[in-house]
Amino acid sequence: MNLIVICSDYPIAKENAESSLLRFQLNSIKKSFEKIILLPTVSLKNKKILAGFEHEIIYNFRSFKIFTILNFIKNSKFLLNDLQKIKFDKTFLNSLSRSISVYFKSIFLFTFIEDYFKNQENKIENTAIYSFWFNDSTLGALFFKTKYPKMKIFSGAHGHDLFAERHVGNRIPFREISINLIDNVLVCSSEGKQYLDKNYPRFKNKFTHVNSGISRKAFKAKSSNDGKFRILTLSRTHPVKRISYLLNILKDLDSFADFEIEYYHIGGGQELHNLKELSKNLKFKKIKIFFLGKIPDLDLEFFFKTSPIDVFLNVSSSEGTCLSLVEAMSYSAPVLVTEVGGNISIGNYCSTGLSLDFDSKELSNYFKKIYYNKEFREKLKSNSFNYWEKNHSSESLSHKIDEIFRFICNLK
Numbered sequence: 001m002n003l004i005v006i007c008s009d010y011p012i013a014k015e016n017a018e019s020s021l022l023r024f025q026l027n028s029i030k031k032s033f034e035k036i037i038l039l040p041t042v043s044l045k046n047k048k049i050l051a052g053f054e055h056e057i058i059y060n061f062r063s064f065k066i067f068t069i070l071n072f073i074k075n076s077k078f079l080l081n082d083l084q085k086i087k088f089d090k091t092f093l094n095s096l097s098r099s100i101s102v103y104f105k106s107i108f109l110f111t112f113i114e115d116y117f118k119n120q121e122n123k124i125e126n127t128a129i130y131s132f133w134f135n136d137s138t139l140g141a142l143f144f145k146t147k148y149p150k151m152k153i154f155s156g157a158h159g160h161d162l163f164a165e166r167h168v169g170n171r172i173p174f175r176e177i178s179i180n181l182i183d184n185v186l187v188c189s190s191e192g193k194q195y196l197d198k199n200y201p202r203f204k205n206k207f208t209h210v211n212s213g214i215s216r217k218a219f220k221a222k223s224s225n226d227g228k229f230r231i232l233t234l235s236r237t238h239p240v241k242r243i244s245y246l247l248n249i250l251k252d253l254d255s256f257a258d259f260e261i262e263y264y265h266i267g268g269g270q271e272l273h274n275l276k277e278l279s280k281n282l283k284f285k286k287i288k289i290f291f292l293g294k295i296p297d298l299d300l301e302f303f304f305k306t307s308p309i310d311v312f313l314n315v316s317s318s319e320g321t322c323l324s325l326v327e328a329m330s331y332s333a334p335v336l337v338t339e340v341g342g343n344i345s346i347g348n349y350c351s352t353g354l355s356l357d358f359d360s361k362e363l364s365n366y367f368k369k370i371y372y373n374k375e376f377r378e379k380l381k382s383n384s385f386n387y388w389e390k391n392h393s394s395e396s397l398s399h400k401i402d403e404i405f406r407f408i409c410n411l412k
Contacts, residue, residue: 001033001034001126001127001128001409001411002033002034002035002036002037002123002126002127002128003029003033003035003036003037003127003128003129003130003405003409004037004039004113004127004128004129004130005022005026005036005037005038005039005129005130005131005132006039006041006109006129006130006131006132006133006137006138006141007022007038007039007040007041007131007132007133008040008041008042008132008133009040009041009042009047010022010023010038010040010132011023011038011040011049011050011053011055011057012040012042012044012047012048012049012050013047013048013049013050017158017323017324018132018133019050020323021132021188021212021213021323022132023050024212024213024394024398024401025401026055027398028213028397028398028399028401028402028405029401029402029405029406030054030055031402032402032405032406032411035055035056036055036056037055037056037057037058038055038056038057038058039058039061040057040058040061041061041109041137043062044057044059058116061109061112064108065111065112065115067111067114067115068107068108068111071107071110071111071114071143072103072104072107075107075110075143078103078143078174078177079099079100079103081177082099082103082173082174082177083096083099085171086099086169086171087169089169091168091169092169094168094169095168095169095171095173098167098168098169098173099173099174101136102136102139102173102174103139103173103174105136105137105140106136106137106139106140106142106143106174107140107143108140109136109137109140109141110140110141110143110144112140113129113140113141113144114144114147124148124151125150125151127151128151128152128153128154128408128409129141129144129151129152129153129154130153130154130155130156130405131153131154131155131156132155132156133155133156133157133158133161134155134156134157134158134161134162134178134185135161138153138155138178138182139174139177139178141153142177142178142181142182145181145182146181152183152408152409152410153181153182153183154182154183154184154185154186154408155182155184155185155186156185156186156187156188156210157185157186157187157188157192157196157320158188158192158320158321159192159318159319159320159341159342162187162192162195162196162320163192163195163318163320163341164199165318166240166318176200179196179200179203179206180203182206183206183408184206184207184208184408185206185207185208186208186210186404187207187208187209187210188209188210188211188212188320188321188342189209189211189320189321189341189342189345190209190342190345191341191342191344191345192209192320192321192341192342193207193208193209208404210400210401210404211321211391211392211397212321212323212326212392212397213392213393213394213397213398213401214323214326214327214330214388214392214393214394215330215394216330216393216394216395217304217330217331219304219305219331220331220332220381220385221304221308221309221328221331221332221333221381222308222309223308223309223310223377223381224308224310225308227259227260228259228260228261228262228308229259229260229261229262229310229311229367229370229371230261230262230263230264230307230308230309230310230311231261231262231263231264231310231311231312231313232263232264232265232266232309232311232312232313232328232333233246233263233264233265233266233267233312233313233314233315234265234266234267234300234312234324234325234327234328235267235314235316235322235324236267236268236269237265237267237268237269237270237271237272237275238269238271239271240316240317240318241315241316242315242316242317242338243265243271243275243315244271244274244275244278245315246313246315247275247278247279247282247289248282249358249359249360249363250263250284250287250289250360250363251282251284251287252359252360253287253360253363253364253367254284254285254286254287255285256360256364257286257287257364257367258368258371259371260286260287260288261286261287261288261367262287262288262290263287263288263289263290264290264292264307265289265290265291265292266292266293266294266295266300266303267293267294267324268293268294272291272293275291276291279291304328304331304333309328309331309333310334310370310371310377311333311334311335311336311366311367311370311380312325312328312329312333312334312335312336313335313336313337314335314336314337314338314343315337315338315354315358316338316340316341316343317338317340317356318340318341319338319340319341319342319343320341320342321342322342322343325337325343325346326388326392328384329346329384329385329387329388329392330385330388330392331384332381332382332384332385333381333384334350334352334370334377334380334381334383334384335350335352335380335384336352336354336363336366337352337353337354338353338354338355338356338358339353339354339355339356340356346387349383349387350380350383350384350387351383352366352380352383354366
């Protein structure tokens with residue numbers, strides 16, 4: 001059987017969560033499929049492809065086809081049905097615009113898939129489609145399934161593509177019809193699966209929890225031994241990551257900290273400049289702030305190897321399974337996390353959960369305990385490593401992921 005994999009920008013040489021996780025998934029399943037075909041939805045023109053990439057790539061996805069307009073009209077019943085579900089409130093116009101945009105993008109992909117299989121319908125029965133993100137592209141593939149119901153189509157689901165509260169009007173367009181048509185949704189956290197189970201109880205049998213795989217490291221993160229306390233966050237600078245909230249909490253803590261603190265943030269994004277300005281305006285006295293920007297994977301590994309890390313923070317307001325967090329845990333770094341989404345199981349296991357509206361006192365209490373209590377610090381490091389090994393070790397997950405893909409696609 002062949003597998004078409006719809007993704008965003010993989011296999012462009014771009015170090016992000018999609019690249020890391022999808023590369024692991026493809027390596028786990030490649031022996032089970034005759035051919036794996038990548039369909040990136042972004043333009044690959046003049047982009048550097050990962051060295052040694054072994055699968056077929058579809059390059060001409062973004063070329064417009066006249067049949068797109070016909071399909072837009074023919075399938076408009078799906079759009080009309082979705083529009084009827086939009087609440088008439090202050091988000092109405094934005095929700096309306098979002099639904100129309102999603103519909104057009106999905107029809108664009110549906111038309112492309114139709115054209116791709118033109119004059120080779122015999123291949124349809126021997127092909128499955130996997131969408132890495134549960135988004136507009138998934139819906140486009142599912143429109144194709146309405147014509148060929150026997151085709152297996154399934155999707156991953158992570159954070160933004162899973163939780164409705166991250167979207168305008170607290171809704172994801174076409175979500176119920178998508179779940180009705182899809183064969184399976186591979187959810188990256190137990191909390192995400194519980195969310196789908198609760199909101200779509202009729203389809204519980206379609207939701208499968210699949211952890212992300214992180215490789216074993218050759219060394220472990222070290223603690224500071226010079227009297228300083230070092231904090232690390234690692235993420236893009238999107239507002240959902242709440243780096244500005246953390247900076248304000250640290251400013252309050254700055255007035256009563258017992259020891260010198262250094263805070264390092266790794267990761268870029270549109271908000272990075274504003275965060276740097278905020279840090280300057282807060283005028284820290286005891287706490288030093290370092291924004292390192294986005295760095296390559298090899299440099300990140302070098303940072304974990306050479307720089308002491310006393311605690312890794314994730315203070316997101318919403319989260320699936322944060323790969324950078326699990327990566328830090330594979331290095332045995334102690335972690336503190338807000339009790340949201342995929343963070344909840346980590347906070348419970350490590351006993352280091354933070355309330356969503358945590359204050360400087362709550363944060364300081366953890367910092368002091370880690371700083372002054374060596375036994376507690378070592379326990380947190382052990383908890384991090386054990387959680388990674390139990391739930392996210394790539395060695396143990398690879399076979400499980402292959403089994404799940406084979407089961408969905410009815411491969412013996």
